[in-house]
Amino acid sequence: MTSFAGFADFNEHYESLTTTENFAGAFAGELERAQLSIHDEPTSADMPDPDAARLCTQQMVAELFALMGDTRLAPLASRIAWGMVNSFHKVAQQIAREEDDAARNLGELARIQDPSEIHALEVEEKQRLCESLSEALAAIECMRDHAAEVYRVETGKPWSATSGSRTSRALTASQIEARDFLAARAQSRREAHAPTGPVVVVSGGSAWQAHEPLWQRLDLIRERVPHMTLATTAQRSGTDAIAAAWAASRGVPIVAFRLNRAKGNSAGFDRNRQLVALSPVEAIICEGSGLQVNLAQRCREAGVPLTIFRAAQFAQVEGSKAA
Template identity: 75%
Template sequence: MRSFSTFPDFAEHYASLTSADNFGQAFTAEIETSQLSHHEEPTAADMPDSEAARGCVEQMVGDLFTLFCDTRLAPMAARVAWGMVNSFHKVAQQIAREEDSAARELGELARINDPSEIHALEVEEKQRHCQSLHEALAALECMRDHAAEVYRVETGQPWSAVYGSRTSKSLIASQIEARDFLAARAASRREAHAPTGPVVIVSGGAGWQHHEPIWTRLDCIRARIPSMTLVTTAQRSGTDAIAAAWAAARGVPTVNFRLNRSLGNRAGFDRNKMLVRLAPVEAIICEGSGLQVNLAERCRDAGVPVTIMRDRDFASLAQAAG
């Protein structure tokens, strides 16, 4: 964790954060008027300035570490900052649920064959509401992902949500018919949760703490395969959380393969079979349990290039850095 005696130059300090590149798109108004609630009148107000939004996130989270550093509250900085990132995450989850509800209502209206002007106005209003939520969600998720990167820079650890996913969606064109909008939205959701790019598997123990070798290796793979899709074994800590944080920072789509608990003791091995059936182009497997050993063996048998990372190879480096 950094230590400053004066306030830092935030723009310079966080210049390397790749999530900053996403603000231009996420804060572009895609519809002429926005209506986030049926109880409010449509507004033609602009979206927040993208650079101001980026700077606000950096300063909001970064100032906390500057305030607490070299004080007795320094150990609390990471915990409070985690909550700040989580606030963005929780509001984004709420907006996502509202968008889902609005999309269902829009679908029901779109299926009604009613040529009346009243019905047409109702469809138009519902579509504007749904698209407004979609637009707001993209901005909030962008701010959340950027705040998570600031958290990572300050603490040296990736931020991960306790609950929910961190799948960010891209904005879609606005001036389209209701049914086309829903079809495009569904396609966007499918791509977000089941992307079609070349698959790179990452798996490892929940107690793995060395994020730098994982980020370095993933950066190398992405340089060769820009359209890659990251697939993890969906653990909320350790290797999977580190890889998910990398994907969020780099804008790489992620699929989390959770265990089918109904299979009992076979669940992990069954998941390994499913992962290899995805025909991955590469795998990174960090030291964990017998499940990681099994996955490495299956990948090698399938001819998948595998990078094995063992805790002892990085423990001495971590101690030297500490």
């Protein structure tokens, strides 16, 4: 068991990952009484201390790597830690669904013209439930985001959910499923699901390994377009994984455009069409397959500023380094 001094060490090591202001806001506890279920009695109990919540989240994930590091179990640490972050994510998803149900019920009650005291009490209860769930959701999302940042620092890879979108009220690097993103744009839904920044597209082969030129180019674009949103083709290795790691380290929202398998052999080309339809302000394409060639052609036709990296450029550099 780690002592309180250990907590202080964790806090110092990870202090730049998630600001204390995020936790202070998420754990403010401004409701006089909270109620997370219609089966629970309202409570005036305090929210957890924000600093303690931040430190506890860090310890949960970081101590696992400290325990298994430099041992034969080290390769398993990232798999277990991924599941720990995912636990926060799953609970947040559950709360979000409950909040949606509560908000829908509250809206239905608000439309009923009933002056009775019983109706007024029912409206009050539904509103308290909705507000309490919203408060709880912000707190769990904040812990999830911080746990994900610890995971990123320890593994060098951004944490990514296998299903659903990862968004939060204080999220620095949203990872958003493409369908959610497009639907949100079309319907003017929540800002968390529809980043408004100019879109920069990145695509490339899954075997691409030259991360330095890609990071350098993305940094240059971000200097000119500080509020950019990054759109990738959602591969878990190569170009997309390198770009996702850059976005996580820079706090840039990222939209992962996965293939729609129902489209069959045309799925990749349909995704390219969707990416260009976003009117990106710039695109970076690393050598890969015919899909990258097609995307480059579409970008040129649409007048999108384009940077193309070819493997041969960097193979020579890597060869000279090895020599």
